Amino acid sequence: MPRGGLASTPAEARQVAERLGGACYVKAQVYAGGRAKAGGIRKAATPQEAEGHAAALIGSRLVTAQTGPDGVPVHRVLIEEALEIERELYLGIVVDGGAEAVVVMASSAGGVDIEAVAREHPELILRQVVDPVVGFQPYQGRRLAIGMGLPAATARSLARQMVSLYEVFIAKDCSLAEINPLVLTKDGRMVALDAKINVDDDALFRHEDLAALRDWSQLDPLEAKAGQAGISYVKLDGDVGCLMNGAGLAMATMDAIKGAGLAPANFLDVGGGAAAERVSLAMSIVLQDSGVKRVLLQVLGGVARCDDIATGIVQAMPPERRGLPLVVRLLGTNLEEGKAILRQSGLNVRFVDTLLEAIEALQELQPAPSTA
């Protein structure tokens, strides 16, 4: 680890920088990668400069390739000593569906362009598959280290650190752990300049301490609200609001919408059995996006009855948006009762039976005039 400290104010940043002496980096602490290219990691030659960078970052929203267009808020920065770097390496551990195992990866081409390296020169990514019974072994770590061109003595100590990282990965139910870059300094030290771990959401039930650390303010407010209810929502920039069940069908339907020359306002998978109250909450989330001018509601074969879903939709519709065109495709128990409820609600509903009809209906619909 490089020397450094956290700061929540520019003054604290200056104090940390003074303590470190010499040049340092000011790093925005957010839930996203791609920070360096987005200006979230800045070099400062003096404590005064560090204070200035901290003042610019703290309280701002950082937009990187991995965030939405609104970015994520920066509450704190990390002040870290600037090192004289000889080489940048990459270390990563991931649960790999292809190998059906945990795989430890290493590359001599670490740094900000590691994804490009993986695409263009996959041979530079070395990997070792881990047997879950015996765990990651030191020889596998040495093999990776020597493969990256490190001298044998360095390889031995790095292998020990890889084993430790693997043990943390297992103990904390991670889906990803990576050190990038792992740098070799000019004075022969090995330093982890940046590290990330992702904890498997599905395993949080047995890690209450980790679950409590989640900072929902790092997510888009609507995405956070949806996520807390088990709804998967991603805001996009079109005008067709989408409320669907099943990630695969939702993705495929968005392909069809785009193929017809329209643009989805969001991805939304209501998830887990499509219960009526979840559909209602999902509808209110979709409608909070003022860019939505027409909506496709498509719930097929969920556990909820169609009449319950219909009631939930009617309740979720705010008075000022009752004219919004709704294309509705439902399949399930009590379908006719559900249709009757929507028909009698006074909402602007068009029922369709097939995906093709749904797309055609969306194309024919004039978007509702914007409501003041």
Added chain:
Amino acid sequence: MSILVNKDTRLLVQGLTGHQGQFHTAQMLAYGTNIVAGATPGRGGQTFQGKVPVYDEVDDAVHQAGANASIIFVPAPGAADAILEAADAGIRLIVCITEGIPALDMVKVLHTLREQDVTLVGPNCPGVISPGEHCRVGIMPSEIHKPGRVGVVSRSGTLTYEAVYQLTQAGVGQSTCVGIGGDPLVGTTFVEALALFQDDTDTDAVVLIGEIGGIKEQQAAEFIKAGGFKKRLFALIAGLTAPPGKRMGHAGAIITGKAALASSKIAALQEAGATIISGPAYIGETVRRGMMGHG
């Protein structure tokens, strides 16, 4: 004939006594599935609908009720345990519906099952249905299916229903529909399902439904090119226009490189001779027209 499930399937329901287990057990019974037992620890001695005995242990369901297949509705924290209990009791087909099993639990399960003669379908899948055999081992809506000679294998739940709905509307019946599940770590993959369909004399063609992420579609393409599957294949890949996922770190993209993209999967399957379905609204029509020339 069909694959995986048929008239000889004697089904055990693990987690029968929960809400989802009861709902779908009733549906499966109504479809004609031969359900011989349930298993929930602590609920042994009960019966479901007055006819399906519930046991505490899977071992008893196998030895006393003769179960030879199992469907699992056990909640995620106990699901890996339920899979391993079924395998240990000698069940040879295990269909796991449960969603949200920790990935590291599945790493251990798949490692353990690799050395055993067990077929696991799922987890996080809709299950398996053979309409001509009146055998449903899953949570799919029964009424959209129609007996016939086209197999369906898919990573997605609701997109499978969409595909089957369109096939039936187009007059194309199904031999067996298999939802392999959307998680990175699943038991049966496209390759294993295609191998079973190849050997099934009542399947003429297969519809494969894939999506972005992972390399399972490419593995299917390699299997076909190596001669493992020689029947007609129609393929749809979902997620062509999906925005790049928001994520932290790089390892997901690094492990698969370009293979995770929909375009890479389509290219691989096309090269293997599959007919690519141009969009999700055209599944039924594409297969109907394709099958006319190959009656």
